[in-house]
Amino acid sequence: MKKIILVLVVICLGVTVNAQPPKVPADPGSSFGKKTTAENAITVDQLVSLMKTKEAGKDVPVKLKGKVTEVCQAEGCWIKIQSPDGSMMVKMKDHNFTVPVILNGKTIVIDGTADSKLTTVEQLRHFAEDAGKSKAEIAKITEPKKELIVQANGILVL
Numbered sequence: 001m002k003k004i005i006l007v008l009v010v011i012c013l014g015v016t017v018n019a020q021p022p023k024v025p026a027d028p029g030s031s032f033g034k035k036t037t038a039e040n041a042i043t044v045d046q047l048v049s050l051m052k053t054k055e056a057g058k059d060v061p062v063k064l065k066g067k068v069t070e071v072c073q074a075e076g077c078w079i080k081i082q083s084p085d086g087s088m089m090v091k092m093k094d095h096n097f098t099v100p101v102i103l104n105g106k107t108i109v110i111d112g113t114a115d116s117k118l119t120t121v122e123q124l125r126h127f128a129e130d131a132g133k134s135k136a137e138i139a140k141i142t143e144p145k146k147e148l149i150v151q152a153n154g155i156l157v158l
Contacts, residue, residue, distance in 0.1 A: 020075060026103045026157050033097035034154030036111035041065040044083045051148055059113035064150060065158070068108060071101045072130045079103060081095060081110075083148070089119070089127070090150045099155060113153040119145045 010115070024030070041063045049123055054060050066081035066088070076098035080087035090110055092098060119127075128138045 001056060013039070022098055022100050024100055026100050026106055028065045028157055030157040032099050032155045033092065033113060033152060034065065035154050036109060036154040037142045038065065038156060038158060039063075041099050041109045044081065045086060048084060048148065051114060057115075058117045059151070062110075062112060062150065063115070064110045064112075066108065066110065068103050071099060071104045071132055072127075073101055074130045076103075078127065080109050081108070085147075087147045088148050088150065090152050092136045093151045093153050096153075103112055103155075105156070107158045109156040109158060110150055111151050111154045111156075114144060114148060115152045119147055119149070 022032075039140060042065065044064065044066050047062060047064055050060065064081075066083070068079050069082050069087050070080040074076045076079075077095055078089060078091045079099060080089055082088075090112075093112060121141055124141045125138050128141060
């Protein structure tokens with residue numbers, strides 16, 4: 001019986017430790033996920049223009065330079081970067097990697113794909129909860145939102 005309890009405790013600790021954002025520095029040159037460079041990176045404004053001309057339903061490969069405005073406080077599994085409309089969602093492709101919360105305010109290069117998607121109210125509320133928003137702020141989310149979303153394969157801190 002003691003062995004079973006010990007195994008359960010170890011498993012619970014492992015899950016808890018794994019669900020945390022990495023506690024590593026986000027110094028210039030740090031990278032997360034697939035290694036990338038800043039070469040040929042475009043601005044968020046350029047991406048917005050590019051997305052207006054793309055074929056509907058097709059992901060666009062992109063290397064994007066932007067400033068982080070928000071980081072998932074729960075796991076570091078998504079970030080938001082500054083955009084003309086306020087902020088743009090960047091998700092870590094298939095949750096293959098996470099980023100430290102201290103990435104907030106840093107300029108980065110994101111290597112991935114972009115697409116316009118409709119984010120449901122449930123997803124928006126989940127992201128708000130992950131960001132540490134208050135219950136009152138979360139309750140104000142009542143409409144889905146069409147937004148530009150980038151799936152990141154790799155991130156480089158500039």
